[in-house]
Amino acid sequence: MLARIIENTRLLRVRDMIEQIGQSLSSLKITVGALLLLWLLTFFGTLYQVEYGLYAAQQRYFYSWFFMVFKIIPVPGAKTVLLVLTINLISACVYRYRFEPKKYGILIIHYALIFLLVASSMTHYFAKESYIAFNEGESVGVSYNYYDSELTLWREAYDETGRISRDIEAFSAHAIKIGDPIVFSNYNVTLIPEYYHEHARPANFGAPDVASVSGLTALSYMKFPLEREQILPGGLFTVITEFKAATPQDVRTKLQSNQSNAQAQNPRIEYDRSSQTVRTEQKILLWEADPEPYVLETAEGPLYLRLQRKRYPLPFIVTLNDFIKEDYYGTEQAKNFESKVTLHHDNATQESRIYMNTPLRIDNYTFFQASFAQDNQGRERSILAVVYNTGYWVPYVASILLVLGLIVHFIYMFVARHVRKT
Amino acid sequence: MTSYRFLIAILVFLQVFLQVQLLGQTETASPPNPPENSDFSYFRSKQNGDIRTNEPILSNVSSRSGLETLEVAKLRDILIHDAGRVKPLAAYAKTTLLIFNGKTTFEANDGQKYSALAWLAHTLFEPEQALDDRIFKITFEDVFNALGISPHPSKRYSFTDLVQGIGTLQQLASFAYQKPESARNALDKELIRIYEAYILYYQLLSSFVYALPSETFYIPDDEVRALLSLSAERSNFSYLEMMEITEQLSAQEQLAQAKSEKTRTSAELIIIELANRYNQFPLSFGELPFRLFPSYSHGEERWFTPWQIFALNTSENLVTKEIFALKNIVTAYRAGAQYEFDNAVTEYKTFIDAKLVAPLTRTKATWELFYHSLDPFYHASLLCGFAFLSMLAFFAFPLRTSLQRYIKIGSTTLLLGGLGLIVSGLLLRVLITSRPPITNLFSTFTFVAFVTSLGGVWLEKYEKRGLGILTGALSAALLLLISNYFATDGDTLHVLVAVLRSNFWLSTHVIAINLGYGGIVLSGVIAHVYLIKRIYNQNPFQTTQSNVEKKPAAKNTSTKVLTTADGVTEREGKRAKHKNLQVNFKLIYATQGIGIIFTVLGTILGGIWADQSWGRFWGWDPKENGSLLIILWSAILFHSKFGGMIRELGFACGAVIGIIVVMLAWFGVNLLGVGLHSYGFTEGIAYPLILYIVLQLTVLFFLVYFIKMTERIQTLQKS
Structure with missing residues (x-):
């Protein structure tokens, strides 16, 4: 009996406590505080873009839990604030909202907001943004990440149909550590990073024995890339290749082709008689802005080495048939940009037009006309943004809910006014 | 000597041709090349030469220039294709004059004022006189110092002035071009502006050169003139005149060419050279700004300049009569013959109208002319301004009831008139552009002015205290004044940037956002009135019975209180005031609510549009x-x-700050120069914006300070 009472009171207390916590979590003071903080974050995050660009602002203010102001004061980022707001909203829904007809519209708006916050945070984690850039007539089967890079090494071979096949071995640039050897085991190539910058720009104090595609000898660190196009990592690597050779004479014939490679400096060659292996060592500067891959001569033929944006395989091959930039007649002002593409998809092909305000949506992939470029020879290059998003409908549903709430509230306001009058 | 001049002329034309090709690509870093800077004898010679006597005799020949003697109003609805759309010449004249002059009227060197259209006709048809018009507005001392021009009190300089320092100008401008757009300072932009204006002016001067007797076709030789059956009385001929004798010319040229070089007579040599010049002449003027002739081909309407027509060089020239009609206009203008001029213009217009294919071109041009002559937003800002002032008098001075009623009716009428003008302006814009009313920053202001004035009238319908009229009129007048500031780039009806070309999103997202702006701005303006009223209502020195009797209307605006003023006790008076304040606050609350609802709606729609594009x-x-x-x-x-x-x-103060937030979002972010909404970038409004924010905050501070002070006095008095 007694035990039961104690049990009951304890339960009651726990329930009380939860209720109390819920009540305090749903406090309007938290709402207002968080909204104010978000206001300030948005304001300063916008100003920050002027100097440091959108990407840096996003990372610092909006996609962070916390960041430092003046290097010492920690300030919650938008993620934290939005999380607090979401918790606040949910507990308000549970503990504070009363269901009166007067509030229906407002309630729908707030539920829609919870949905929007939760769902869009999930989308934020799962959506993959990438791009493809190709000239007219070119086909691609991969899209590229906007920010992340990777070191790639491959050898080119021609299959029976005459198409080039590439067996690419890749190493994520995130994992690059100075002095830590990067081993491409398929090709027996080791890269030792001497230095590596996530945003690099050309510098002019390099050593003469450095080889590179662009003729650069050194790269320096760029503190704030303004645009994501400026995020061009690069670094200096000691590249070591090893292969078997029976005699020193054999080494020379095997490396003969090196003479034809204009971009290469002469590598240091060591021959170990006991194991009959040749070890070449050279310093190569790799920069993402390099126009073409570095050709590494080995005994088995050329290898291609490149630092490039991280690739995502697409489930289809996209061919750019035509790119059209349409101007307003008689002016140089652009009227429309359009890419005519063909999608090769499981033996089926599909012709599509991608133009302003009209993307192509297929299998959770969406292709947008993002930009275009023209090279010196006048060839047009189309840049498509590719978004892979299983939840692209989320904001639409949330929006419909929100608008519904707005409409309900609006109608109520008018009805109430009318009722009050009559 | 002649051939030397001729060579230079050819060089000049080639330069122009090249430079115009380059001018098209203003996006590139390299500046357009200037016309040959050393020699302007091309225009000059005609000024000094015997051009008047050379021209055909017309009735009413005047020795004065066409600018002074002729009424050019008939030209106003000539259609031209400019900046991607067809517009009437009067509209083109206005926007073009703005580029040079910063004004829409032209002041000749003798101080006489002329319309933009008269100026354009003068520049096109009398290029030799237009050389000395002080038309380029240069305010930067550094600029005219660098160009070696002596400063003039009007701050306006002529083409001839600029020519002296054109080499320097080109150099400076090319430095400015090389900088990325974000790094250009005010001086750089001014240099680029002047340089581009200079080139445009040159193009305008050359636009109708084909109709004028020219040094290029200087034929002093009687024998040659006889061979080509040209008039024996003159030695300079126009390109068109050469075109009329093109068959003779080519026949004579063939004869001459058939001979061996040594046996050719001097007349034959001249003819060969003339034929050469004749063929070269139109090639030099490929891309002049004047696209006058519509032609329908390949499924779309294209417009050509006379020079393009010449360059096409087709044997069956389809627009010959139009070109000759144009020439008649030029000749009549130069001769100062009004009757002939009007006839030629009418004739030309009938020719062109017969060629129009795209529907409604003529109708739209008429609408546009009406839009320009109505100038709806300017007049609306005047009406709203007057409405505000009279409402201010209504609130500020103790007036008799009957007078008050008249003032209120008067201001309501003024505001309604303003609203009507704004609506007609917006409608005309919709009709002319076939787009929703908001297409650029300028039109956002006019639209929000519409929203706030409509909101004011709507509030007045419900609350009947004059508050709606006051706030609606004030905000509309201010917004229209601001819109004027954003119209200075001339044309406000221009074509849309690529990403905006969606009537659906323009009419949903953009309208909703601007409705939101309107709601919140109106809420802030009402909040001002609320704060002022609060100071007044709490003023302990004016809440006594006698004061209520003396000037009741001034504070309360409630006619009810006024009429029953005799019987009101102090408490009742206070209660009425309190109720009045309550109503006022509810208005702040309601408009703020409407504002946020539409802003949310607009933002969501914007999100969906962003997701789409x-x-x-x-x-x-x-x-x-x-x-x-x-x-x-x-x-x-x-x-x-x-x-x-x-x-x-606190809410009222927040609503006032809300206006600042709206201003920041509305055009404050455009100052940043970053982001995807790059079609609205503006400069030069940073200082006004900061000034406004500082002023607004100061006003708010003092309002709150006075409210708090009167409150304290009240409590002290009570105790």
């Missing part, structure tokens, strides 16, 4: 952040009011 719903772009700032601010106000953290005074 850029691939993401939200990306923390400055403009997106701007609308988020408004929503958050408004949400903060509502939630802190619910939570009892602020009261009516």
Whole structure:
């Protein structure tokens, strides 16, 4: 009996406590505080873009839990604030909202907001943004990440149909550590990073024995890339290749082709008689802005080495048939940009037009006309943004809910006014 | 000597041709090349030469220039294709004159004022006289110092002035071009502006050169003139005159060419050279700004300049009669013959109208002319300004009841008139552009002015205290004044940037956002009135019975109180005032609510549009952040009011600050120069904006300070 009472009171207390916590979590003071903080974050995050660009602002203010102001004061980022707001909203829904007809519209708006916050945070984690850039007539089967890079090494071979096949071995640039050897085991190539910058720009104090595609000898660190196009990592690597050779004479014939490679400096060659292996060592500067891959001569033929944006395989091959930039007649002002593409998809092909305000949506992939470029020879290059998003409908549903709430509230306001009058 | 001049002339034309090709690509870093700077004998010679006597005799020949003697109003609805659309010549003249002069009227060197159209006709048809018109507005001392021009009090300089320093100007401008757009300072922009204006002016001067007797076709030799059956009385001929004798010329040229070089007579040599010049002449003027002739081909309407027509060089020239009609206009203008001029213009217009294919071109041009002559937004700002002033008198001075009623009716009429003008302006814009009313920053202001004045009238319908009229008129007048500031780039009806070309999104997202702006601005303006009223209502020295009797209307605006003033006790008077304040506050609250509802709606629609065209719903772009700032601010106000953290005074202050937030989001973010909404970038409004913010905050501070002070005095008196 007694035990039961104690049990009951304890339960009651726990329930009380939860209720109390819920009540305090749903406090309007938290709402207002968080909204104010978000206001300030948005304001300063916008100003920050002027100097440091959108990407840096996003990372610092909006996609962070916390960041430092003046290097010492920690300030919650938008993620934290939005999380607090979401918790606040949910507990308000549970503990504070009363269901009166007067509030229906407002309630729908707030539920829609919870949905929007939760769902869009999930989308934020799962959506993959990438791009493809190709000239007219070119086909691609991969899209590229906007920010992340990777070191790639491959050898080119021609299959029976005459198409080039590439067996690419890749190493994520995130994992690059100075002095830590990067081993491409398929090709027996080791890269030792001497230095590596996530945003690099050309510098002019390099050593003469450095080889590179662009003729650069050194790269320096760029503190704030303004645009994501400026995020061009690069670094200096000691590249070591090893292969078997029976005699020193054999080494020379095997490396003969090196003479034809204009971009290469002469590598240091060591021959170990006991194991009959040749070890070449050279310093190569790799920069993402390099126009073409570095050709590494080995005994088995050329290898291609490149630092490039991280690739995502697409489930289809996209061919750019035509790119059209349409101007307003008689002016140089652009009227429309359009890419005519063909999608090769499981033996089926599909012709599509991608133009302003009209993307192509297929299998959770969406292709947008993002930009275009023209090279010196006048060839047009189309840049498509590719978004892979299983939840692209989320904001639409949330929006419909929100608008519904707005409409309900609006109608109520008018009805109430009318009722009050009559 | 002649051949030397001729060579230079050819060089000049080639230069122009090249430079115009380059001018098209203003996006590139390299500046357009200037016309040959050393020699302007081309225009000059005609000024000094015997051009008047050379021209055909017409009735009414005047020795004065066409600018002074002729009425050119008939030209106004000539159609030209400019900046991607067809527009009437009067509209083109206005926007073009603005580029040079910064004004829409032209002041000749003798101080006489002329319309933009008269100026354009003068520049096109009398290029030799237009050389000395002081038309280039240069305010930067550094610029005219660098160009070696002596400063003039009017701050306007002629083409001839500029020519002296054109080498320097080109150099300076090319440095400015080389800088990335964000790094250019005011001087750089001014240099580029002047340089481009210079080139445009040159093009205008050359536009009708084909109809004028020219040094290029200087034929002093009687024998040659006889061979080509040209008039024996003159030695300079126009390109058109050569075109008329093109068959003779080519026949004679063939004869001459058939001979061996040694046996050719001097006349034959001249003819060969003339034929050469004749063929070269139109090639030099490929891309002049005047696209006058419509032609329908390949499924779309294209417009050509006379020079393009010449360059096409087709044997069956389809627009010969139009070109000759144009020439008649030029000749009549130069001769100062009004009757012939009017006839030629009418004839030309009938020819062109017969060629129009695209529907409504002529109708739209008529609408546009009407839009320009109505100048709806300017006049609306005047009407709204007067409405505001008279309402201010209504509130500020103790007036008799009957007078008050008249004033109120008068201001309501004025505001309604203003509203009517704004609506007609917006409608005309819709009709002319076939787009929703908001297509650029300028039109956002006119639209929001529409929203606030409509909101004012709507409030007045419900509350009947004059408050709606006052605030609606004030905000509309101010917004229209601001819109004027954004119209200075001339044409406000121009074509849309690529990403905006969607009538659906323009008429949903953009309209909703601007409705939101309107609601919140109106709320802030009403909040001002509320704060002022609060000071007044709490003023202990004026709440006594006698004061209520003396000037009741001045504070309360409530005619009810006024009429029953004799019988009111002090308490009743206070209660009425309190109720009045309550109503006022409810208006702030309601308009703020409407504002946030539409801003949320607009932002969501914007998100969907962004998802459709850029691939993401939200990306923390400055403009997106701007609308988020408004929503958050408004949400903060509502939630802190619910939570009892602020009261009516706080909410009103928040609503006032709301205007600042709207201004930041509206065009403050455009100052940043970053982001995807790059079609609205503006400069030069930073200082006014900062000044406004500082002023607004100061006003707010003093209002609150006075309210607090009167409150304290009240409590002291009570105790």
